[in-house]
Amino acid sequence: MPEGKYCNTTPIGTEEALKELLSDSRGTQYYEEMEQLDVDTDKLAAALKNTCKSRTRTWLSMCARCGLCADSCFLYRVNDCDPTQVPSYKIQTTLGEMVRKNGKVDNEFMRHCMEVAWAQCTCCNRCGQFCPHGIDMGVMFSYLRGLLYAQGFVPWELKIGAGMHRVYRAQMDVTNEDWVETCEWMAEEQEEEWPGLTIPVDKEGADIMYTCNAREPKHYPEDIAEAAILFHIAGENWTVPSEGWEQTSLAMFAGDWEACTMQVKSVYSAMERLRPRRMVGTECGHAHRATVVEGPYWAGRPDGKPPVECLHYVEWVAEALRTGKLKIDPAKRIKEPVTLQDSCNYVRNNGLAMVTREIMSYIVEPGYFIEMTPNKEYNYCCGGGGGFNGIGRFRPQRNKALRTKRDQILATGAKLVIAPCHNCWDAIRDLEEEYEIGIRWSFLKPLLISMVEVPEHLKPKEEEE
Amino acid sequence: MYDFLTGPMLWLSLAVFFGGLAARVVWYVKGLRWNLDRVPYGHLTSTGWLWALKSVIFWLIPFGSRSWRTKPGFAALFFLLHFGLVLVPLFYTGHTMFLKQWLGVSWPAMPAGLADALTILAICAGVLMLLRRYALPEIRIITGPQDLAVMALSLAPLVTGYVAAHQPENYAFWINAHILTGEILLLAAPFTKLAHVALFFCSRMQLGLDYGTKRGGRKGRGLAW
Numbered sequence: 001m002p003e004g005k006y007c008n009t010t011p012i013g014t015e016e017a018l019k020e021l022l023s024d025s026r027g028t029q030y031y032e033e034m035e036q037l038d039v040d041t042d043k044l045a046a047a048l049k050n051t052c053k054s055r056t057r058t059w060l061s062m063c064a065r066c067g068l069c070a071d072s073c074f075l076y077r078v079n080d081c082d083p084t085q086v087p088s089y090k091i092q093t094t095l096g097e098m099v100r101k102n103g104k105v106d107n108e109f110m111r112h113c114m115e116v117a118w119a120q121c122t123c124c125n126r127c128g129q130f131c132p133h134g135i136d137m138g139v140m141f142s143y144l145r146g147l148l149y150a151q152g153f154v155p156w157e158l159k160i161g162a163g164m165h166r167v168y169r170a171q172m173d174v175t176n177e178d179w180v181e182t183c184e185w186m187a188e189e190q191e192e193e194w195p196g197l198t199i200p201v202d203k204e205g206a207d208i209m210y211t212c213n214a215r216e217p218k219h220y221p222e223d224i225a226e227a228a229i230l231f232h233i234a235g236e237n238w239t240v241p242s243e244g245w246e247q248t249s250l251a252m253f254a255g256d257w258e259a260c261t262m263q264v265k266s267v268y269s270a271m272e273r274l275r276p277r278r279m280v281g282t283e284c285g286h287a288h289r290a291t292v293v294e295g296p297y298w299a300g301r302p303d304g305k306p307p308v309e310c311l312h313y314v315e316w317v318a319e320a321l322r323t324g325k326l327k328i329d330p331a332k333r334i335k336e337p338v339t340l341q342d343s344c345n346y347v348r349n350n351g352l353a354m355v356t357r358e359i360m361s362y363i364v365e366p367g368y369f370i371e372m373t374p375n376k377e378y379n380y381c382c383g384g385g386g387g388f389n390g391i392g393r394f395r396p397q398r399n400k401a402l403r404t405k406r407d408q409i410l411a412t413g414a415k416l417v418i419a420p421c422h423n424c425w426d427a428i429r430d431l432e433e434e435y436e437i438g439i440r441w442s443f444l445k446p447l448l449i450s451m452v453e454v455p456e457h458l459k460p461k462e463e464e465e
Numbered sequence: 466m467y468d469f470l471t472g473p474m475l476w477l478s479l480a481v482f483f484g485g486l487a488a489r490v491v492w493y494v495k496g497l498r499w500n501l502d503r504v505p506y507g508h509l510t511s512t513g514w515l516w517a518l519k520s521v522i523f524w525l526i527p528f529g530s531r532s533w534r535t536k537p538g539f540a541a542l543f544f545l546l547h548f549g550l551v552l553v554p555l556f557y558t559g560h561t562m563f564l565k566q567w568l569g570v571s572w573p574a575m576p577a578g579l580a581d582a583l584t585i586l587a588i589c590a591g592v593l594m595l596l597r598r599y600a601l602p603e604i605r606i607i608t609g610p611q612d613l614a615v616m617a618l619s620l621a622p623l624v625t626g627y628v629a630a631h632q633p634e635n636y637a638f639w640i641n642a643h644i645l646t647g648e649i650l651l652l653a654a655p656f657t658k659l660a661h662v663a664l665f666f667c668s669r670m671q672l673g674l675d676y677g678t679k680r681g682g683r684k685g686r687g688l689a690w
Contacts (some may be wrong), residue, residue: 034552050561053497053498053500053501053502054493054494054496055493055496055497055501055502055668055671056491057496058493058664058667058668059668061658062660062661062664062665062668063602063607063657063658064658064661065607065608065609065612066537066539066543066596066604067601067603067604068539068605070534070603070604071536072532072534076603081602081603083602083603084606086606086607087605089606089607092607120504128672129530129531129532130532130535131530131532132530132532132543132665132671133665133668133669134668134671134672134673136672136675167495184667195519213683226581233574260514293680294503297499297500300500301506302499302500302506302508303507304499304503304504304505304508304678305505305509305678318516337618348680348681349681350680350681350684351680351681351683351684351685351686352680352681352684352686353686354686355684364603376484377686380533398553421494422532450601
């Protein structure tokens with residue numbers, strides 16, 4: 001069968017198509033159809049010719065097969081040092097083979113590649129730091145995902161995710177109207193406790209344009225309220241765009257580069273429309289990676305810079321603490337052993353390791369912050385990165401992968417894990433659900449609100465007195 | 466035979482070696498695409514170049530990178546092999562004397578005892594690296610015929626050279642074998658993984674630029690692998 005009803009090479013372009021694909025619960029029929037899906041070998045050969053250039057080809061051909069990448073990969077280690085989990089083996093038997101055969105591969109090979117690309121690599125890029133030749137297999141797996149996506153070999157949830165971005169410019173079915181309403185609702189909710197708090201929509205020339213993760217308006221609207229409260233306390237001149245407010249990109253996990261471009265351009269047009277001084281994104285790792293680190297290239301910006309300076313939420317928090325815009329009540333600092341999850345997407349891949357530690361120095365009582373081992377740029381993936389969290393078909397593999405983080409956390413002895421990244425936060429929640437090690441986990445926002453000093457003039461007036 | 470090997474054959478080998486490697490470097494650089502690699506090649510800053518340099522240097526220093534320190538045994542074998550393969554050909558007295566006669570250029574040579582020691586250590590390191598390939602399942606699975614061939618090609622000139630220097634009775638045979646295996650090594654370099662003698666610098670610099678600009682460099686995070 002060339003193309004299935006659900007599993008095919010056509011990206012999701014309409015709400016109707018999206019709903020139809022969603023109706024195939026768990027992708028049962030989708031994966032059945034995938035077994036019959038033809039590989040368009042000419043198209044694959046053409047894609048390799050046009051996009052597989054000297055960097056990738058050199059990486060593939062010069063690999064000295066020294067095996068130094070093996071121990072760098074948490075999936076190799078957590079899977080009992082299974083040799084088929086060695087990064088070099090994984091990339092050479094998938095992308096390497098595809099390139100050597102110039103795209104002349106069959107359906108079974110492509111399905112195997114799909115499993116390796118999404119269940120045996122989270123694109124955490126740790127291996128690239130350990131390779132003497134500087135071969136970054138995470139980068140190559142991301143590239144492979146793009147080739148697989150274009151041929152229809154992509155996990156069901158990620159085809160949907162990429163479709164969401166194409167239809168809603170958001171990773172979930174949150175329309176711009178829903179978004180603005182949620183902001184209004186959240187501002188109203190806070191009226192009593194925070195008089196004067198607003199969530200300004202589409203304010204031009206603000207100091208900060210705030211963007212978020214669609215999960216927030218969809219499932220955790222209080223996160224938006226918390227962001228608003230902190231901006232309010234800090235006295236920031238900020239705004240949210242009514243359009244271009246979604247910073248994430250499941251399209252990046254799916255390898256749907258066209259949808260990545262659409263998504264990031266929507267955020268950049270909001271910047272161009274509202275001309276803020278800076279953009280601040282929420283506590284999400286891949287959102288920052290997609291919009292700030294990789295996004296400029298998708299949007300056709302060869303200098304690799306977004307239209308305005310962009311900060312990850314942790315950068316804004318560190319700055320606000322440093323400049324005294326946010327002041328922590330020393331009595332309310334964390335006084336229990338606490339550890340910190342380094343998100344691969346903004347720590348290894350955007351150099352923010354010391355920024356989060358600066359925050360720890362303000363919010364944790366000295367002596368209570370315990371580092372994981374390894375940490376900073378060398379930290380292991382939470383176990384759910386790169387889309388792994390969201391793929392039902394690979395749930396058993398994902399759950400096994402979580403053991404790495406479980407053991408890292410257990411070794412610290414901390415019962416509280418600060419995870420300023422949605423994916424990491426989810427993975428840590430899931431590992432607690434799966435392995436019940438008795439930990440709590442948190443974003444920064446609720447912690448900050450619980451310990452920040454509120455200036456007198458922002459406190460509600462006691463009317464009775 | 467000797468005259469042929471040290472005459473036309475030597476010129477050919479050197480031409481293929483340098484010409485072939487230069488072609489691979491040119492092809493590599495011309496194939497870099499800012500939009501596909503997602504690295505701002507056209508907007509590189511001095512920080513980017515500094516990182517490119519660091520990326521090369523820290524890996525050339527024994528135990529200079531975190532990866533080397535994580536695997537000290539392998540790193541020791543690696544550096545012993547490469548010291549022998551790079552330093553002995555360049556600074557062995559026989560080679561500098563030959564070069565002086567041949568082209569009239571010369572530079573200081575290393576003591577013969579040091580050259581012997583480096584050669585023996587490199588051969589031992591190479592053999593141990595081959596054994597490691599088969600002893601460890603995670604390396605065995607990625608080992609292919611080319612990896613063995615490359616090691617054989619690399620060790621052959623060291624073995625034959627050492628024997629030639631220490632076996633005066635069969636000197637003619639061993640010196641010809643030594644020159645021939647050396648020339649085969651030069652001829653093979655551009656077409657095999659031996660091309661890493663040039664591409665290592667390209668690939669390491671590329672990742673250094675990537676980290677030095679896009680992935681952390683702009684945030685001032687100095688990461689010396």
